[in-house]
Amino acid sequence: MAQLRPLIIATRESALALWQAHHVRDRLMNLHPGLQVELLGMTTQGDQILDVTLNKIGGKGLFVKELELALLEGRADIAVHSLKDVPMTLPDGFALAAIGEREDPRDAFVSGKYHQLSELPPGAIVGTSSLRRESQLRARYPHLDIQPLRGNVNTRLRKLDEGLYDAIILAAAGLKRLGFADRIAALLEPEQSLPAAGQGALGIEIRADREDLLPLLAPLHHSETAACVRAEREVSRQLGGSCQVPLGAYAIIRNKHLYIRGFVARPSGAPYIQAEVSGSPDDPENLGKQLAQALREQGAEQIIASLG
Numbered sequence: 001m002a003q004l005r006p007l008i009i010a011t012r013e014s015a016l017a018l019w020q021a022h023h024v025r026d027r028l029m030n031l032h033p034g035l036q037v038e039l040l041g042m043t044t045q046g047d048q049i050l051d052v053t054l055n056k057i058g059g060k061g062l063f064v065k066e067l068e069l070a071l072l073e074g075r076a077d078i079a080v081h082s083l084k085d086v087p088m089t090l091p092d093g094f095a096l097a098a099i100g101e102r103e104d105p106r107d108a109f110v111s112g113k114y115h116q117l118s119e120l121p122p123g124a125i126v127g128t129s130s131l132r133r134e135s136q137l138r139a140r141y142p143h144l145d146i147q148p149l150r151g152n153v154n155t156r157l158r159k160l161d162e163g164l165y166d167a168i169i170l171a172a173a174g175l176k177r178l179g180f181a182d183r184i185a186a187l188l189e190p191e192q193s194l195p196a197a198g199q200g201a202l203g204i205e206i207r208a209d210r211e212d213l214l215p216l217l218a219p220l221h222h223s224e225t226a227a228c229v230r231a232e233r234e235v236s237r238q239l240g241g242s243c244q245v246p247l248g249a250y251a252i253i254r255n256k257h258l259y260i261r262g263f264v265a266r267p268s269g270a271p272y273i274q275a276e277v278s279g280s281p282d283d284p285e286n287l288g289k290q291l292a293q294a295l296r297e298q299g300a301e302q303i304i305a306s307l308g
Contacts, residue, residue: 064087107170
């Protein structure tokens with residue numbers, strides 16, 4: 001597919017973000033012979049502030065704002081994101097043009113000393129950057145010492161190797177994409193650690209007026225992943241989910257039904273409420289709304305209000 005100028009992908013410059021952008025670039029060039037694709041690497045505010053947890057500096061939107069500005073100014077055509085980093089409501093003038101097939105959505109337990117969470121002794125230090133993970137750990141393993149952990153994947157692994165933590169919890173997808181699958185001591189099933197909305201999936205963002213890009217990006221869209229992720233993101237959207245709220249939502253499609261589970265908790269792990277609904281995958285947002293309502297009926301809004 002010949003075009004006058006290269007397609008420009010805006011991306012963060014972390015190793016994982018660059019892997020994701022290269023993955024999308026390579027797929028597009030294979031799908032559309034003759035298409036030239038280049039990367040515009042950017043350092044976002046979320047990448048620059050590493051000594052404070054995300055929930056205290058404005059949340060995951062800090063990872064996408066600079067990329068959206070590049071789209072707005074015409075310096076880039078598309079932006080590639082880890083979908084769990086994308087705010088649940090996009091700013092006016094932007095759209096998610098494609099959602100790629102999901103990698104492993106689970107959280108991963110990484111440790112050089114222990115094989116699984118249940119082996120950790122009282123007082124063992126576990127690092128995580130996520131209130132969602134922290135609340136689930138505290139609810140199930142109150143004897144552990146949960147400490148904040150920021151930085152890219154390489155930095156977090158280095159801090160573990162330096163002995164600052166006994167174990168760390170990371171997204172399995174990032175470890176696998178970067179070739180660190182051998183560092184995973186155990187994969188945490190959703191029953192142990194419910195994933196974040198969109199975890200493991202890639203989102204491709206465009207300016208809403210760039211409909212010319214939709215045919216180009218359509219082959220990258222994975223409809224089953226998209227249905228699951230749309231349901232998950234609707235739960236978070238309905239409940240005002242952000243980095244300040246320990247909230248998880250995870251959907252699967254089985255036997256032509258979409259099953260979605262969710263939880264809301266305080267960072268301390270108590271109270272901790274959860275619910276599950278299922279139905280047709282044809283209207284995933286409706287299932288997300290149903291799950292959010294089921295959580296509300298158990299007191300989700302009171303928990304979230306108490307976090308302000």
